[in-house]
Amino acid sequence: MKTCLIVDDSRVVRKVAQKIFEDLGFACSEAEDGQKAVEACKAGMPDVILLDWNMPVMSGIEFLQVLRKTEGGDAPKVIFCTTENEFSFIEKALEAGANEYIMKPFDKEIVQSKLLQIGAI
Amino acid sequence: MNDLDYKFFEELLKRESGLIITPEKLYLLESRLLPLAQKQGIQGGLEGLARQMRACRDAALTRAVVEAMTTNETSFFRDNTPFQRLKEDILPVFLKSRATQRSLRIWSAACSSGQEPYSVAMTLKEHPQLAGWRFEIVATDLSQDILAQAKAGVYSQFEVQRGLPIQMLVKYFTKQGDNWAFKPELKDMIAFKEANLLGDLKHLGHFDIVLCRNVLIYFDVPTKGKVLSTLKGATREDGVLFLGGAETVIGISDAFRPLANVRGVYVRDDSTFMAEKKPAAPVPPVSAAQK
Numbered sequence: 001m002k003t004c005l006i007v008d009d010s011r012v013v014r015k016v017a018q019k020i021f022e023d024l025g026f027a028c029s030e031a032e033d034g035q036k037a038v039e040a041c042k043a044g045m046p047d048v049i050l051l052d053w054n055m056p057v058m059s060g061i062e063f064l065q066v067l068r069k070t071e072g073g074d075a076p077k078v079i080f081c082t083t084e085n086e087f088s089f090i091e092k093a094l095e096a097g098a099n100e101y102i103m104k105p106f107d108k109e110i111v112q113s114k115l116l117q118i119g120a121i
Numbered sequence: 122m123n124d125l126d127y128k129f130f131e132e133l134l135k136r137e138s139g140l141i142i143t144p145e146k147l148y149l150l151e152s153r154l155l156p157l158a159q160k161q162g163i164q165g166g167l168e169g170l171a172r173q174m175r176a177c178r179d180a181a182l183t184r185a186v187v188e189a190m191t192t193n194e195t196s197f198f199r200d201n202t203p204f205q206r207l208k209e210d211i212l213p214v215f216l217k218s219r220a221t222q223r224s225l226r227i228w229s230a231a232c233s234s235g236q237e238p239y240s241v242a243m244t245l246k247e248h249p250q251l252a253g254w255r256f257e258i259v260a261t262d263l264s265q266d267i268l269a270q271a272k273a274g275v276y277s278q279f280e281v282q283r284g285l286p287i288q289m290l291v292k293y294f295t296k297q298g299d300n301w302a303f304k305p306e307l308k309d310m311i312a313f314k315e316a317n318l319l320g321d322l323k324h325l326g327h328f329d330i331v332l333c334r335n336v337l338i339y340f341d342v343p344t345k346g347k348v349l350s351t352l353k354g355a356t357r358e359d360g361v362l363f364l365g366g367a368e369t370v371i372g373i374s375d376a377f378r379p380l381a382n383v384r385g386v387y388v389r390d391d392s393t394f395m396a397e398k399k400p401a402a403p404v405p406p407v408s409a410a411q412k
Contacts, residue, residue, distance in 0.1 A: 085278060087296050090287065101287040103278050110282045116201065117286045 001027045002120070003044075007037040007060065008052040008081070013104075017050055017081070020108045024121060034058025038066055045072050048120050050111075051098075053082035053089070061096055068097040077118045081106060122150070126171040130154070130186075133174070138187045138263060139319050139344045153189045161185070188264040191339075195233045196283035198240045203334065203363050203385050208244055210383045211361055214395065215329060216250055218359055224255040228325065228355060230318060230333040232260035235271025235311075236284075237332060239303060242310045243289055259325060261316035272313040274303035318348050327357045335365035342373055349374040359394045362387040 004026040006017045011032075018028045026048065031037040035058040037049070049067075053060040060080060067073040077099045082089070085103040093101055100114040115121045127142075130150055134140040142150065150167060158170040161182065165172065174182060198204050215225060225245070229238040238260035245256050262268050281290055281301045294301040316322055318336065331352055337345045353376035356362055362377055363386055364370070370377045370387055377387040380394070388394045 087291070090291055094288065094291065098287075101290075102282060106282070110279075113196075113282070113284050114287075117284075 001025065002048065003027050003029070003046040004048040004050060005029050005031060005037060005040055005046040005076075006050045007031045007034065007055070007063065008050070009033060009055040010052075013052070013081075017111075020111050021048075021050070023108065024112060024115065034060060034063030034066075037063050038070075041067060041070065041073065041076070045075050047076060048115070049076050049078045050081050051078055053080060053084050053093075061092065064093070064096045064098060077120050079111075079114055079118070122147070122167050126168055129171045129175065130167075133183065134187065134190055135341075135344075137183060137319075138191055138317065139340045139348070140187075140190055141339060141341050141344075142190075149190065154186060157185055157189045184265075188266060191264060195236045197236045197281070197285040199236065199284060199334070200366055201284070202366075203332075204240060204244050206383050206386055207241070207330070207363070208248065211330065211386065212245075212248055212251065219254075219329070223253065224257070225330065226326070226328045227256065227258045227330045228328040228332065229258065229260040230316075230331060230352070231336040232262050232268075232271055232313070234267055235260065235274060235313075236280075237334070238271070238311045238313075239274065239307060240284075241330075241332070242307050243293060245310075246293075246307070247289075256310050258311045259314060259328070260311050261314050261322075261325070263315065263317045265315060268313050268315055272308075274308050275300050276302075318351065319344070322351055322355060325355060327360075328355055329357055329360045330363070331356050331360065332363040334363055335368070337368045338365065346374045346376075349376045353377060353389055356389055358389060358391065360389070361394060362389075 002025065004021045006014050006028055008014050008017065009032050014030050018030070021028050029040060029046070031040050033055040051060045051064065060082065064078055078097065079100040079102060080093045080098050081102040081104060083104045090101050099118045102110055102114060127147065131142050134142055154167055154170060158166060163169045163173055219225060227241055229241060232238050238258050242258055245251055260271060262271070275297060277300055281294065290301065293304055293307050295304060316325065333352055337348060340348065349370060352362055361380065366385060375390055378390055380386040380388050
């Protein structure tokens with residue numbers, strides 16, 4: 001079974017995302033900030049990471065920069081999922097090594113189409 | 122709604138657009154035409170609308186009814202596979218057969234709000250071997266409203282997230298307030314024109330690639346046959362036709378036949394699409410053991 005790490009400081013968003021990913025056949029785990037996500041990844045790299053931008057302790061973009069420098073950290077497909085919808089944010093995310101980018105609000109169809117595009121399902 | 126009114130709309134829509142309203146689609150008449158009747162200030166709901174249209178022939182009102190009833194459901198790179206096939210199986214053939222002209226004419230029939238022709242334009246732009254080629258994409262629809270929207274090339278945040286890879290959003294769009302607009306380099310590749318698939322479309326000329334996806338499903342068999350023969354007239358002898366995943370020509374028309382091993386793609390019955398690949402490899406001799 002493919003695995004997905006959902007990184008978001010909102011418990012509600014994590015629950016909504018978890019339901020969508022489980023319906024798409026993923027086993028999910030959660031992290032509430034970038035630092036906790038780093039620890040989760042060191043314990044075991046997931047196949048896909050759904051990543052919020054603005055979080056306490058460590059932001060999504062900081063997490064991504066750390067992840068891509070970590071051993072084995074180039075493997076997970078990272079999908080940003082954030083309310084940040086300005087051009088400059090998207091470009092910055094792609095430069096840092098994001099594979100896809102979802103602008104909130106999102107639904108199952110958007111998640112599914114993004115996963116298809118990056119070949120994760 | 123009484124049977125007479127139902128018959129009236131059924132016949133009108135069939136005649137004007139080929140759309141078939143089966144009894145189980147009756148709810149569509151209500152959900153789409155009631156708001157229209159209200160907007161036009163017509164009393165008495167659908168009965169009132171039918172009464173007024175019978176009383177005097179009003180081309181503008183007829184057109185509004187047809188536009189309200191024809192569905193406009195679409196997304197970028199809808200169904201994904203056809204665009205894969207275009208890139209991997211179809212364009213390589215044209216790379217050879219049009220190597221001298223270095224130009225392609227493409228028709229997106231029933232283009233709705235434009236996602237299909239723009240997806241084609243991006244597919245062509247992304248193909249490294251097609252750099253420097255000339256493209257003419259003609260996108261048609263019978264609805265003026267939807268064509269105006271397609272021509273503007275402006276999409277909501279929700280729309281640009283359906284089927285469109287983020288790299289393409291960054292490359293081909295600019296942000297306009299809360300919306301996203303295609304850059305001129307993409308818009309300039311496409312000519313948007315109003316056209317009805319049931320009408321005479323000779324003026325559009327001939328095309329190398331025709332996309333008419335998820336349109337035939339709304340028509341009855343004789344109308345499908347008529348549209349397919351129109352499409353044949355618009356497809357070059359060595360051109361191809363893309364139909365929707367749930368559509369086929371088998372048992373409907375002899376104008377096209379499926380292209381072997383490429384799902385959803387059809388060639389004319391008298392096609393020369395793969396002509397340069399003939400003659401095929403010689404048949405291997407049957408070995409003694411097989412005899």
